[in-house]
Amino acid sequence: MDAYDTFELFTQLPSELRLKIWKHTFPEPRVVSVRFNRAASQYTSTEAPPSLAHVCSESRSLFLETYAKLILSPKYDSAVFLDFTRDTLFFDSLDCSPDGDLSLDLASSPHRDRILFCAIDSQLWEVLRVFRYDSLSEVRLMPSLKTVALVMSRDHERGLHQRTVDVDGHQSIFVDADTNTVGGEIRHVHWYIESLRWELKHGLEKHWTVNPPHVQMWLW
Structure with a gap:
């Protein structure tokens, strides 16, 4: 040595x-x-x-x-x-909860007030919405949250491209695709993103210690 x-x-x-x-x-x-x-x-x-x-x-x-x-x-x-x-807490798998209910885990977590950055796999998000249609079911249980991201898996062979644009003064990541099939998947996730943004902006209940979290879309 x-x-x-x-x-x-x-x-x-x-x-x-x-x-x-x-x-x-x-x-x-x-x-x-x-x-x-x-x-x-x-x-x-x-x-x-x-x-x-x-x-x-x-x-x-x-x-x-x-x-x-x-x-x-x-x-x-x-x-x-x-x-x-x-650090960002990333729920990247369907096996994210012992009972298959992430909101139930978060509701009982002694650390939920400390989570500032959270990312959730887009396929997991879709499954969660089947059982709990309310798009804020998990997000509202993290009152200090600053950023929440829905994550699509990166797949260059399918023609995914990532770009950064300014949305309401924040830098947001968007994903484009070359094929109709993948484009449909991305539009579907974008719909979830926009629904979540709308709920955060127009929701009547106040859950956040400061401001509602910023919503992003990631490739991972």
Whole structure:
């Protein structure tokens, strides 16, 4: 191993300096998928926790000051850690809830007030609307939400293209397609987007701590 690959005197540095160095290892804001693993009977993610959680007790203490274990339904454990101030919670699978009802999980979650950024797979959104037609069923349960996105899976072979446009002073991501079939799918998701925006703008109930969340469409 090259001598420049290690710094054996790190533990002898002043604690204030060590903490500053640890903080520089924090990842950029993440999009963290959340699924319910029925075999393990807990919420899991395809996104591993930052390595800071496993280096040593000092780094883990700093990690736990910033990242919290996400609890949705309190009846089940979770292996998902979020920095609620920066990370996006991404429900990317039909297996997002032990009972198949995401709104039920959110209603009982002790962390629902802390969720600022949320993304939901467009196919999952469509299934959720079959059982709960109200497009705000899940969104209204996150009163601090700043951004909610409906997500289409990226598929270049189907001719999907992403573009950014200004909508009411906000940068929004839109998706276009080259084929009629995919174009129909995108128009369908756009309809969900516009319905959600309308509900957020014209709804009579006030659910938000500040302003209603901004609605986006993503390719992922």
